Amino acid sequence: MVRGSLLAKRYAPEVERTWHLSILIGQGVSAWAVHDAENGEPVALAWSTEDHCLGLPEVPSHPRSVSFVSLPEWSTLVPDGALVPGHEADHLALVHGGLPAGALRDEPVRSLGATCIYMHDDRTERRVLERFPNARALPMQGLLVRAAQARCTDRPVLLLHRGLDRLDITVANRGKVLLSNTYPARSGQDTLYFALLATEGCGLAATETLLHAGGTHLSDGELELLARYFHSSVQACADSWTEDQQGKDLRVDRWLGALEQFPCVS
Numbered sequence: 001m002v003r004g005s006l007l008a009k010r011y012a013p014e015v016e017r018t019w020h021l022s023i024l025i026g027q028g029v030s031a032w033a034v035h036d037a038e039n040g041e042p043v044a045l046a047w048s049t050e051d052h053c054l055g056l057p058e059v060p061s062h063p064r065s066v067s068f069v070s071l072p073e074w075s076t077l078v079p080d081g082a083l084v085p086g087h088e089a090d091h092l093a094l095v096h097g098g099l100p101a102g103a104l105r106d107e108p109v110r111s112l113g114a115t116c117i118y119m120h121d122d123r124t125e126r127r128v129l130e131r132f133p134n135a136r137a138l139p140m141q142g143l144l145v146r147a148a149q150a151r152c153t154d155r156p157v158l159l160l161h162r163g164l165d166r167l168d169i170t171v172a173n174r175g176k177v178l179l180s181n182t183y184p185a186r187s188g189q190d191t192l193y194f195a196l197l198a199t200e201g202c203g204l205a206a207t208e209t210l211l212h213a214g215g216t217h218l219s220d221g222e223l224e225l226l227a228r229y230f231h232s233s234v235q236a237c238a239d240s241w242t243e244d245q246q247g248k249d250l251r252v253d254r255w256l257g258a259l260e261q262f263p264c265v266s
Contacts, residue, residue, distance in 0.1 A: 026071030075118035162215030214256035
């Protein structure tokens, strides 16, 4: 069942070749975001359990471009100098201890001089491609790296994405990425532990690091727990929608994986 949506007054799904559609799907939830392809302004957001939001009439009928992130994801960053063409799967298997069924892809992360090797769950990916055959796949890890670099203009930033059973964390300072890693997370204590571990491992103090927390399964209890140690925190996507658009009880940071796709493809 659809859980909710935000639609700007000027948004019209039937207008052709105007919108970029970003999709986040997998692990029991889905969401899509629409940005004006010319200026990047967010004009629509919808979310649901499973993949029901893909069938909404508000989905743009003829978007200019489409991208998607599918969860769960298996990924790793490889320095360009260490990447041997034809051996991408070896790098991924070395990190994850094996590979699931699915299409192996790579995405350059030019700001790091590296390549993100990644694979999505084949079943969730197929749901998107059946509806939008020309949709471009994006790696969550690469998306978080770019987003963290954009946020750390004047102080260290920890960008956190909470999934169903995992935690993706990127730490950046002064435009440089200090860490990008994935951790198992089955409880709020796991979320806090690995957030602190990542911060301390980068030589930073939690009290001086700005926390940007989001994710499909981030709970209010986890946010409260994190706030005890990270004294400065903001919604990961607070700039995307005004409070009037969000409503007091709506946190768009849950859909970080959809809202942050447009800068990666623009």
